[in-house]
Amino acid sequence: MRAFILAGGLGTRLHPPTYYIPKSLILISGRPIIEYIIEHLRGHSISEVVLCTTRAYSRDFKHYLANRDLGVRITYSIGSRRLETSGRLLAAKRYADDTFIVYYGDILTRLDLTDMIRFHRRKGAIATIALNAATPIDKGLACLDSDGRVTLFREKPVLEGFLVNMGLYVFEPAVIDYCRPERDIAAHTIPEMIDAGLPVFGYVVRQPFYDIGTFKSLEEVKKVFERER
Structure with missing residues (x-):
């Protein structure tokens, strides 16, 4: 698979570092985010990764x-810097010939992908969304x-x-049509499929996940990973 x-993505909330490198190459405990993601995928029998990025970032x-x-195996799909997430997937459509995973390059999770894929197939879903049921707000x-x-005050x-x-999905090739x-x-493709009555399911977990989108979240993740070393 x-x-x-x-x-x-341009990673504007993490400038200035992301002026020079893609967000997925930011280091956490001495390793870039992309390594953690690939390690997670490999642990669930994913044998090929399509890295959807820009020409400049692909060099990095x-x-x-x-x-x-x-x-x-790593394959590169190159698209314009202006593309949104749906556009990046569209640019890589030649690789979407079977069930596939979409993984945002700025999240870290230990979600059981093998079980999520089983859930997706059991439901006959066109799309399955990883959903967290225990997310704290700041x-x-x-x-x-x-x-x-x-x-009430909390x-x-x-x-x-x-x-x-x-920011983690299991998709069928027909998703590309949307x-x-x-x-x-998230804002357009999935809502359109739901409105069309297509089988879109949610795979619910409670374990923490980390969205490295701001300096605050980046520092919080670094502290967690340092404690676990």
């Missing part, structure tokens, strides 16, 4: 990965009554009852 790693990835044997929340009196609660998109260059997978 192939996995498509989306690694073409090739330079870094050239002398490393990560146990998978703000305090409050509820008021009609008089303005505080009836500091940085876990979002119980809400499911958070983890991809457009200027569109986003």
